[in-house]
Amino acid sequence: MTRWTVRLFGPAREAIGTDRTEVDVGEPATAAAVVEAVAARHPEIADLLPRSRVAVEREYVDPEARLRPGDEIAILPPVGGG
Amino acid sequence: MDFRGIVRTWYQISETPLSMERAVAAVSDPAAGAIATFAGTTRNSFQGKEVRYLEYEAYGAMAERTLEEIGTKIADKWPPVTGVAIAHRVGRVEVGETSVIVAVSAPHRKEALAACSWGIDRLKAVLPVWKKEVFSDGEVWRENEPGGEPP
Numbered sequence: 001m002t003r004w005t006v007r008l009f010g011p012a013r014e015a016i017g018t019d020r021t022e023v024d025v026g027e028p029a030t031a032a033a034v035v036e037a038v039a040a041r042h043p044e045i046a047d048l049l050p051r052s053r054v055a056v057e058r059e060y061v062d063p064e065a066r067l068r069p070g071d072e073i074a075i076l077p078p079v080g081g082g
Numbered sequence: 083m084d085f086r087g088i089v090r091t092w093y094q095i096s097e098t099p100l101s102m103e104r105a106v107a108a109v110s111d112p113a114a115g116a117i118a119t120f121a122g123t124t125r126n127s128f129q130g131k132e133v134r135y136l137e138y139e140a141y142g143a144m145a146e147r148t149l150e151e152i153g154t155k156i157a158d159k160w161p162p163v164t165g166v167a168i169a170h171r172v173g174r175v176e177v178g179e180t181s182v183i184v185a186v187s188a189p190h191r192k193e194a195l196a197a198c199s200w201g202i203d204r205l206k207a208v209l210p211v212w213k214k215e216v217f218s219d220g221e222v223w224r225e226n227e228p229g230g231e232p233p
Contacts, residue, residue: 007141009139009141009210009212010139010212010214010223011223013139014223055141055144058141058144058147059144059147060208074141074144074210076141076210077212077223077225078225078226079206079207079208079209079210079211079212079225079226080211080212080224080225080226081138081170081182081205081206081211081212081213081226082170082181082182082202082205082206082209082211082226
């Protein structure tokens with residue numbers, strides 16, 4: 001298991017009450033696996049996560065994207081800019 | 083001589099009021115015969131409820147990078163474009179204030195207008211910014227319509 005720090009924004013950040021959380025994920029460590037672990041740890045955003053996207057190193061990634069140690073991981077709820 | 087390619091860009095995630103004048107100045111170019119601009123302003127109501135003010139939150143580093151990517155894509159799609167400026171507010175924004183600006187310069191109006199329109203559509207689909215509407219009796223995170231990313 002590897003521990004990952006995940007940044008949270010907007011409604012996800014507000015629902016959990018903090019702008020980052022930590023989760024342990026086994027191999028293979030993918031974006032989807034991190035989201036699953038966050039959902040298990042924070043059921044209060046479980047309904048928001050399926051509509052959220054993941055960014056790694058400040059770029060959107062697909063769920064199957066593999067994570068590398070040190071990556072900046074963020075969960076991005078549906079955006080509302082403009 | 084070939085002057086194609088964007089030479090003037092300006093991107094900003096700002097905690098202070100946006101300036102259309104500054105955006106237009108940033109894209110002004112002697113080769114441009116057109117500057118198309120879009121300003122998004124904050125509405126005072128949502129489905130009949132009075133909005134007191136708005137709060138925008140950004141993933142700052144990614145948002146700045148995303149604005150640059152939108153500009154680069156505009157340059158790819160409309161090579162004649164000579165300048166792109168995009169700015170978005172964050173933090174507390176009062177009703178009626180400008181929350182987003184897009185300005186595009188080009189030799190002719192068609193590509194300036196098309197690129198400006200595509201730019202704001204793209205921004206609304208991908209920019210990592212979240213908007214909270216604050217009412218007198220509550221608040222709500224307002225998501226953009228999932229229209230899919232423009233091609």
